[in-house]
Amino acid sequence: MQTHGPKRVYTPQSLEFWFGKLEHDWERHFSDSQLEEGHRIYRDGEVRELELTASDAIIHRRIDKKDEYAVIEWNDAGVSVRSSSTDIALAHSLAVAGLHEIEELVADEISPLPDDAPPPAPAASTSAGNGVQHHGNGFGNGHAFANPPAAPVASRAPAASRRTPAGAAARAVSRTLILVFTTTADGLTFQANWINPDKKRVPALGQAAQAAGQGHATVSSSERAKLIGLAAYARKAHFAYNQVTGLYVLASVVEIPNFLRTTLPAWKKLFSVELDAQSGKLLQGTKEISVEAVATTRKGKTDGQGLDLRWIFKAGERMLTDEEVSLLTRKATSTMIIPDIGIVSLPVERLASISAWHRTAAEARSTGELSPYLIFSLYSDSRVKLTLSAELEAWRQNVLTATAANPTLPELLRPYQRRGVEWMHHLCDVGCHGLLADEMGLGKTLQVLTLLATRPLPDRSSIIVCPASVVPVWREEILRFYPHLAVDVLKTGNDFTTRKEPVIWLASYTQLRKHRPLLDKHEFGYAVLDEGQFIKNPDAKVTQTCFAIRARHRIVLTGTPLENRQLDLWSIFRFLLPGLLGTRVTFEASLNADRAGTLDRLRAQLAPFILRRTKNAVATELPQKVEIDLLCPLTDVQRSEYARICSEGLNRLGDDVGAAMREKSFGFLALLTRLRQVCCDPDMLPWLHAPLSDSGKITLLVEKLAEVIGSGHKVVIFSQFVMLLDRVRAALAESFPDLPRYELTGMTLDRLKPVQSFQGAEGAAVMLVSLKAAGTGITLHAADYVFLLDPWWNPAVEAQAVDRVHRIGQKSTVFVYRMVTAGTIEERIQALQASKKDLFNKVVGGLGGDFDLSRHFSSLHELVQLTTTQEETEQSS
Numbered sequence: 001m002q003t004h005g006p007k008r009v010y011t012p013q014s015l016e017f018w019f020g021k022l023e024h025d026w027e028r029h030f031s032d033s034q035l036e037e038g039h040r041i042y043r044d045g046e047v048r049e050l051e052l053t054a055s056d057a058i059i060h061r062r063i064d065k066k067d068e069y070a071v072i073e074w075n076d077a078g079v080s081v082r083s084s085s086t087d088i089a090l091a092h093s094l095a096v097a098g099l100h101e102i103e104e105l106v107a108d109e110i111s112p113l114p115d116d117a118p119p120p121a122p123a124a125s126t127s128a129g130n131g132v133q134h135h136g137n138g139f140g141n142g143h144a145f146a147n148p149p150a151a152p153v154a155s156r157a158p159a160a161s162r163r164t165p166a167g168a169a170a171r172a173v174s175r176t177l178i179l180v181f182t183t184t185a186d187g188l189t190f191q192a193n194w195i196n197p198d199k200k201r202v203p204a205l206g207q208a209a210q211a212a213g214q215g216h217a218t219v220s221s222s223e224r225a226k227l228i229g230l231a232a233y234a235r236k237a238h239f240a241y242n243q244v245t246g247l248y249v250l251a252s253v254v255e256i257p258n259f260l261r262t263t264l265p266a267w268k269k270l271f272s273v274e275l276d277a278q279s280g281k282l283l284q285g286t287k288e289i290s291v292e293a294v295a296t297t298r299k300g301k302t303d304g305q306g307l308d309l310r311w312i313f314k315a316g317e318r319m320l321t322d323e324e325v326s327l328l329t330r331k332a333t334s335t336m337i338i339p340d341i342g343i344v345s346l347p348v349e350r351l352a353s354i355s356a357w358h359r360t361a362a363e364a365r366s367t368g369e370l371s372p373y374l375i376f377s378l379y380s381d382s383r384v385k386l387t388l389s390a391e392l393e394a395w396r397q398n399v400l401t402a403t404a405a406n407p408t409l410p411e412l413l414r415p416y417q418r419r420g421v422e423w424m425h426h427l428c429d430v431g432c433h434g435l436l437a438d439e440m441g442l443g444k445t446l447q448v449l450t451l452l453a454t455r456p457l458p459d460r461s462s463i464i465v466c467p468a469s470v471v472p473v474w475r476e477e478i479l480r481f482y483p484h485l486a487v488d489v490l491k492t493g494n495d496f497t498t499r500k501e502p503v504i505w506l507a508s509y510t511q512l513r514k515h516r517p518l519l520d521k522h523e524f525g526y527a528v529l530d531e532g533q534f535i536k537n538p539d540a541k542v543t544q545t546c547f548a549i550r551a552r553h554r555i556v557l558t559g560t561p562l563e564n565r566q567l568d569l570w571s572i573f574r575f576l577l578p579g580l581l582g583t584r585v586t587f588e589a590s591l592n593a594d595r596a597g598t599l600d601r602l603r604a605q606l607a608p609f610i611l612r613r614t615k616n617a618v619a620t621e622l623p624q625k626v627e628i629d630l631l632c633p634l635t636d637v638q639r640s641e642y643a644r645i646c647s648e649g650l651n652r653l654g655d656d657v658g659a660a661m662r663e664k665s666f667g668f669l670a671l672l673t674r675l676r677q678v679c680c681d682p683d684m685l686p687w688l689h690a691p692l693s694d695s696g697k698i699t700l701l702v703e704k705l706a707e708v709i710g711s712g713h714k715v716v717i718f719s720q721f722v723m724l725l726d727r728v729r730a731a732l733a734e735s736f737p738d739l740p741r742y743e744l745t746g747m748t749l750d751r752l753k754p755v756q757s758f759q760g761a762e763g764a765a766v767m768l769v770s771l772k773a774a775g776t777g778i779t780l781h782a783a784d785y786v787f788l789l790d791p792w793w794n795p796a797v798e799a800q801a802v803d804r805v806h807r808i809g810q811k812s813t814v815f816v817y818r819m820v821t822a823g824t825i826e827e828r829i830q831a832l833q834a835s836k837k838d839l840f841n842k843v844v845g846g847l848g849g850d851f852d853l854s855r856h857f858s859s860l861h862e863l864v865q866l867t868t869t870q871e872e873t874e875q876s877s
Contacts, residue, residue, distance in 0.1 A: 007049040008105055012723050014052040016686045018102050019673075021074050022666065026099055029079040030092055037089075038096020047094075050101045059098030070094040103666070174222040177204060177230070179271050183278035183339045185327050187251035188259070190239075192230060194223070195272075206246020230271065237263050253335050253343055256282050281342030286335060287315040289328065289346040291354065295375055296389040307370040307392075309361070311354070315341050329354065353384050356586050360579045372396075373432050373577050376605050399430050399608050407454055412481070413446070416618035420447040423611050424555060425455055433554040433576040435532070437612040440559035440800050441807025445477050448528055448555060452504065453482045457525030457552065461502045463490075465546065466530035468508035469751055474530070475506060490515060496522045509534050509542045519548045527551030532558035535575060536568035538584060546575055559800055566591060566602075577609065615806070625806045627816045629830070630704070633696040634679075634821060639866070641678045641685065642824065645671070646864050657860045672825065675864055679821040680724050680790055692731050697819055701728065701787060702735050704817065709739060709764040714783040718801050719790055720771040722746075728789070729768060740765040744773050751778065758782065771801055780804045784812040789819050791829040823867040 027035060041047065041061065049060040057072045069084040072095050083091030176195040181188060192204040203209040204227060219227075234241065237259055239248040250256055260283055267273060292312045313320040313328065315338070320328065324338050328346060335345045360377055361370060372395055375388065388396060407425050409418055420436060424447070427434045438444050452462060464474055471489060478487050488499060490507035496518050502525075507515075527549045529535065535543040554576050567588065570581050581587050581602075590598045615622050634642065649671035653660040660668045677684040681695035692698055701717075708715055719725050722745050732741055740761050742754040751773075758767045759782045767780060771792060783805050792798055806814040820826045 006045075006047045006101060008052075009050070010052040010105070011054075012726075014054045015106065017054045018052055018057065019106050019670070020686055022099070022103055022106060026079060027096075030096055031089075034089060034092040035096055037093035039100065041093060041097035042100040047097050047101050050098060050105065052102065052105075057098055057102060059094055059101070061094060061097075068094060070098060072098060174220055174226075177223070177226045177271050179230075179267070179273050181273065181275045181279055183276055183282060183337065185331070185337055185339060187249050187253070187337065188256050188279065188282065189247050189249045191247055192227070203246055206242070207244055208246055226271075233267065233270075253337060256337075256343070278339045278342070281340075282337070284342050286343045286345050287341060289320070289344050290314045290385070291346070291350060292385045292387055293357070294387045294389075295372070295392055297372060297392050297395065307372045307374060309357075309370065309374075315344055350384060356582055357384070359583045359586055370579075371431060371577075373399075373609075374579055376608065377580055377582065395430065399432060409450060409454060413450060414443070414618075416613055417443050417447050417450075420444075420611060420613075421450045421454070424448070424451045427609070428455060428553045432609060435556045435558070435572060435576060435610045437558060437610055439612075439614045440803030442613060442615060442618065443808060444557045444559075445474065445530070446481060448557065449478060449482055449485070451555075452526055453485060458502060460523065460525040460552075461496070461505055462526035462528070463505040463507055463524050463549065463551070464528040464530060465507050465509055465512050465549075467534065468510060470530060471506050471508055472752065478504070509546075513542050513545045516545045516548065519545070519550070522550070524549065524551040526553045526555065528554075529556045529575065530558075532556035532572050532575075533568065535571050538567065538571040538574060543571060547578075549575075559796075559803065566599075569606075573606070573609075580605070580609075615803075622806065622808070623810060623813045625802075625814045625816060627818070630700065630817045630819045631822045632679075632700050632819050634824075635682075635694050635696045635699075637682050637688075637690060637694045638678055638696060638821075641682055641688070642675060642866055645674050645678065646866065649675075649864065650861060653860060655859045655861050657863055660860055671864065675825045676790060676829075677721070679824050679826050680719075680721065681727050683727060684721065684723050692727065692734070695727070697789065697821065698727060698731050701789070701819065702731055704787070705732075705736070705766070708785050709736060709766075712764050713785050714758070714761070714765050714767075715785040715787065716767045716769060716780050716783045716805055717787045717789065718769050718771055718798075719788075720792060721790060722770050724789055725768045725770060732766060736766075741768065742766070743768045744778070745770040746773050748773065755780065769801070769804075771797060778804055779807060779809070781807055781810040784810070784814050786814065786816045787819060788817065791818065791820060791826050825864050827867075828863055 030038070046061045046063065047059055048062055049058075051058040051060075055073065055075075059070045059072070061068050067084070068090075070091050071082040073080045073082070079095075081092050081095045083094065085091050085094075175197075178193050178195055178201065179190045180193060181190045183189075193201040194204050195201055231241070234248050237250065238252060238255055239250045241248050250259060260279065264273065290313070292314075294310045294312060296308045296310075297306055311325070313325050318341060320338070320341075324341075327338065328336065328344070329351070334348045334351070335343065338344050357377070360374060372392055375386065375392070375396060406422055409421055413421065420438065424434060424436070428451075436444050436447065438447075448464075466474060475487060475489070478485055486501070486503040488494065488503045488505055490496075490505050490511045492511075492514070495515055496505070505524075529546060535546050537543055556572050556576055558572075567584070570584060570587050573581050574584075582590075615625075649667075653664055653667055653671065674685065680697050681690070681692075682688050683690040683692075683694070705715065717725070717728060719728075725743070725745065729741065729743070732739060740758075742758045742761075742765065744751060744754050744767065748754065754767070755778050758765055758780065761782075767783065769780075781804075786802055786805050788798060788802075802814075802816055806816075818830070820830055
């Protein structure tokens with residue numbers, strides 16, 4: 001998905017209108033050239049503004065100080081385009097770009113699917129040598145022997161020299177043909193030479209033979225017969241002939257020993273044979289290459305900098321030279337010839353491990369010299385022996401045991417917060433960087449500020465990057481706990497070049513991206529990424545910008561480091577410890593090849609660099625959190641619409657859930673969204689105008705709120721659908737007209753005002769919050785009741801929202817109600833939540849990974865169909 005972000009102007013009604021239209025195939029209204037140019041305009045981010053109404057869309061771009069507009073109208077007759085440009089093709093291309101932007105907007109606002117995409121299939125590859133294409137079987141081109149080439153042509157004397165007296169050729173003495181065998185890395189080769197009467201040898205074949213043949217006796221018929229016979233024998237023994245060099249080559253390492261033992265003795269009866277000294281080593285059996293990596297710290301450094309890694313390859317006690325190692329790794333085959341050793345083998349998996357190490361080093365060198373943390377690399381496993389110098393082993397043990405002296409810390413810290421600051425101090429001391437993944441509400445902000453205050457780097461500025469909505473929170477926390485720290489906010493006209501003295505820069509992810517060119521010229525003391533899940537996509541521009549930050553110490557904060565895929569975690573550690581998880585391609589390939597084994601190694605490898613505490617484990621002063629699934633009935637209208645949408649969707653998409661996701665993703669998304677909407681409130685469907693009483697969920701919510709509000713409790717109601725929150729607001733106004741109501745969505749400009757008003761309200765009050773707006777920067781612990789109106793695919797997102805209420809400062813037991821319509825897709829989402837929660841625990845507190853719906857559901861029918869559970873619920877209610 002693109003990240004340039006044009007200005008978007010729309011209403012819920014206009015979004016629904018275009019949502020419905022985009023279910024149709026709009027590309028058929030444009031030519032191929034218009035589609036291609038429109039995609040380029042979209043891809044390059046040239047659209048500046050997108051305005052949607054319930055009948056048309058206006059697209060604006062500015063190129064070379066010239067404004068261009070296109071208006072898309074979609075009615076029963078189809079798509080029509082009007083434009084400020086007289087160039088019709090350009091107008092339609094701009095319309096195509098606009099439709100891509102609308103698709104992205106719709107996906108951003110109501111997409112229920114994780115952004116998973118299956119990895120691409122590896123491409124087959126071949127390598128060539130000596131003019132012969134080699135495949136995995138080592139026998140050369142499969143057609144080489146089915147259609148053998150003609151026998152090599154012997155050299156002949158020039159025409160003038162062939163004018164000899166009659167019978168001279170018949171009286172010519174047949175020369176001896178000697179085969180000179182040489183052992184090379186490409187295989188066993190031999191060259192055919194004539195031994196002249198003067199005992200001199202001359203090439204019998206190839207271009208050299210043509211040159212040597214001038215002035216010498218012509219090739220007699222008997223000699224020519226020898227060459228033809230040699231060609232036949234060579235072909236039978238699987239030698240390949242090179243017409244330029246005149247050499248025969250047996251490239252198959254498997255066949256060479258058998259040729260030397262069995263076939264060559266028979267040849268010696270026909271030809272003279274001369275073997276080089278190395279050929280005897282080819283009969284000594286295959287020698288396995290052992291590999292050892294010897295790691296030391298450069299110049300005796302023990303501060304986590306300057307790793308030297310030396311590879312030692314041995315065949316028995318014989319150590320390979322640099323040239324031989326280069327040949328071994330370049331060949332990249334499990335069995336090959338090293339002339340001075342013989343036939344050697346290096347298992348493919350061991351060679352892959354070495355290659356991965358080299359790619360890891362290249363990844364790490366892109367950010368500076370190699371660091372000793374690479375010894376914790378995923379690929380430092382049993383396939384390669386790793387030996388550490390005494391200094392490096394002591395450093396490793398120090399990293400693992402955290403033996404550094406405890407710093408002096410302020411009394412305001414809770415014990416677990418003190419431990420977190422000590423952990424970050426320790427990582428800084430040993431030259432490493434870490435992920436503080438404490439559960440939401442445990443005070444990660446305070447821990448980081450304490451680190452910056454108690455371990456200052458006075459010679460350089462530091463930078464804290466966070467969502468724009470959280471910048472004021474960081475500033476308030478600094479003023480509250482450490483007012484002596486100098487702080488400034490990165491913005492246009494106020495950047496690293498305008499302030500010379502060291503300061504803590506607060507930067508939103510957006511502002512940092514806008515100031516990307518300045519990062520190459522500045523190195524910071526500390527670089528902190530708050531809400532680190534913002535860089536989960538390694539391809540996004542904001543992620544690439546964060547990768548460009550240079551800092552002495554790097555820290556990432558997040559309560560949800562793994563949202564959908566292990567790649568989220570790879571991206572975070574690409575920022576923290578470049579090279580530790582290898583390249584992205586190698587990382588994903590390892591997961592695909594051996595997921596369970598990779599996760600085990602990953603868990604052990606990352607353990608020293610992740611600190612994860614849950615509230616249940618460390619915040620003993622927090623009251624209990626009680627979570628309850630509240631089953632909601634369907635009204636007759638909901639049941640009818642759900643069944644109809646289900647039937648139409650299955651007819652349109654088929655029953656293969658995997659194929660629907662891959663090939664009809666937009667229609668699949670539309671089906672799931674419509675079903676989830678009807679579970680909440682049928683009025684959310686664009687073709688219905690339903691009273692509040694037609695929503696079983698809203699009706700049940702009002703009933704439960706009557707009990708809660710009557711007791712004077714504060715309530716927070718979460719939903720991902722802003723339209724649903726609007727309907728709940730109407731229901732509250734109708735049923736509880738005097739109840740104070742507050743609201744926080746993505747459209748709220750001043751986030752602090754409703755939060756502070758809710759927190760300070762006397763008695764009962766309700767706060768309506770969209771899940772998207774609840775992710776960062778707010779505290780709602782004045783409430784003790786939470787209602788989650790619609791399940792979300794990722795439990796980490798829900799947990800992050802709930803933790804806005806159940807956090808430090810909460811005095812009462814928190815009751816969390818998940819409102820689930822039984823027997824529907826919402827119930828299936830709950831099952832997925834349990835799966836992803838288990839996954840999250842395995843990776844971070846633990847370590848985990850990706851999922852797609854086809855792994856959980858055998859058919860689309862199983863995912864969406866209304867089940868008897870709902871019917872039983874109806875009968876028992």
